[in-house]
Amino acid sequence: MNIQKSFADASKENVGSLYLVATPIGNLEDMTFRAIRTLKEVQLIAAEDTRQTRKLLTHFEIGTRIVSYHEHNKQASGPELIRLLLEGQSIALVSDAGLPAISDPGADLVKDAIENGISVIPIPGANAALSALIISGLPTDRFLFAGFPPRERKSLMKWLLDMQAQKGTLLFYESPHRINKTLDALQECLGDRQIACIRELTKRHEEAVRGRISECIAWFEEHPPLGEFCVVVEGSEGEGASELPAADIWWSEFDLAAHVAHYEEQFDRKEAIKKVALDRGLPKREVYNEVNR
Template identity: 85%
Template sequence: MNVQKSFADTASGMPGSLYLVATPIGNLEDMTFRAIRTLKEVELIAAEDTRQTRKLLTHFEIGTRIVSYHEHNKRASGPELIRLLLEGQSIALVSDAGLPAISDPGADLVREAVENDIPVIPIPGANAALSALIMSGLPTERFLFAGFPPRERKSLLKWLKDMQAQKGTLLFYESPHRITKTLEVLQESLGDRSIACVRELTKRHEEAVRGRVSECIEWFAEHPPLGEFCIVVEGSEGIGASEQPIAAEWWSELSLDAHVAHYEEQYDRKEAIKLVAVDRGLPKRDVYNEVNR
């Protein structure tokens, strides 16, 4: 059991506080007065990318000492930060942009702080996923943030299949060089749903491409995608039964040979057999033996 009173008077010898400070996702004017004050008052700032954070601190004339805390050094840096917090120092945690501890190692530090009864205090601000959601035109009553999708097709198919029945709007991030392939698999797995592909949030080239998945694929074929994207996808509750994919079993009427032949239009035979095995939930060896009799 852990009960935190964030603004209770702290006595001597008590731990310091871990502040989770939101930073701008593009436009520096999105920095809050409270965030600036907090970064000035803490003893230390733990940053995911110290070079990026130093630019921000310089702009707002913040002279607080900065240290590195990221995915590759968290096992060494995390315990040291916890030690300093337990000694009474207050630390601000910042990510490259937006809210820390979302899809970054800050979540590990928060968990360790909670386990050590160290107060964890959020300093709210800009967030790319929620910004994309509220400008998407899709339902906002219920939503699921899913982070970054897997890169491998097999893992991506499973990832999307697990979200197939989600009633709320889906949110995830994607890079410009992968977005078209991800949208193609999305259409195959979830059907031709309404989506919004939002990029460069709060920056000069902010843009939202709204429409069906197929329409967005066509758009990006003619307009090469640039910048980091947040994809907002209509949940299953918002689409009619006729638009629902049939449990991703489009291949149910095909023989194994025909199923493999379908994928061979885009991939070599080895990859086609692997994809068929994923679709049907069969061992790859069984599919190979059957189609090579």
């Protein structure tokens, strides 16, 4: 068991505190007064990308020493940062943008700090996923943040099927060059649900594309996607969701052609396509076009 009293613990002699400092996700005006003060007061700033963070520090006239801490050096940098904390130095951890320790190696540093009795103190601020959620128009009372989807199609399909029965709204990040394939997989696995694809949050070209997955697919066919996306998808209780529980998805390893071929062992091709469309929550025409290319 670990009990932390953040500000009482922070006054302990000879032990520093680890501050998780949120930074802007685009608009520099989203930097908080507390974040600026904390970055000025700590002895060290550990940054995911020192070049990006130096621009931020220069803008706010912060002269604190900065070191690198990221996925590729965390095995060496993590223990050194813990040593400095135990020696009494306070350290601020920042990511490229938004809250640190979300889908980045900062979570490992937090775990190590807690195991060593070091206070971990959040300095709240901008967050892309929650910002996207609250403007999506989808339910906000229950949601699941899932980070970045797998790149390989087989892994992506399994990842989506594992979330098919989630009743809460789904949130994840995606890059512009993969968004089209991910939307296709979403419709195939989850049905034609309501969705919001939100890009360039807080920046000049901020944009939210809302509608059915099929509508968003059509939109991006006409308007090439640009910028990093946060995708918000309605949960399994939504009207566009497939009603089939994830545990019953016997066809999860099939592509559309294999799925149709399975039914053709018992039915004619027209009926097979109809059944596949029903299983996957897709229009019959879409299944027909895909398997008759």
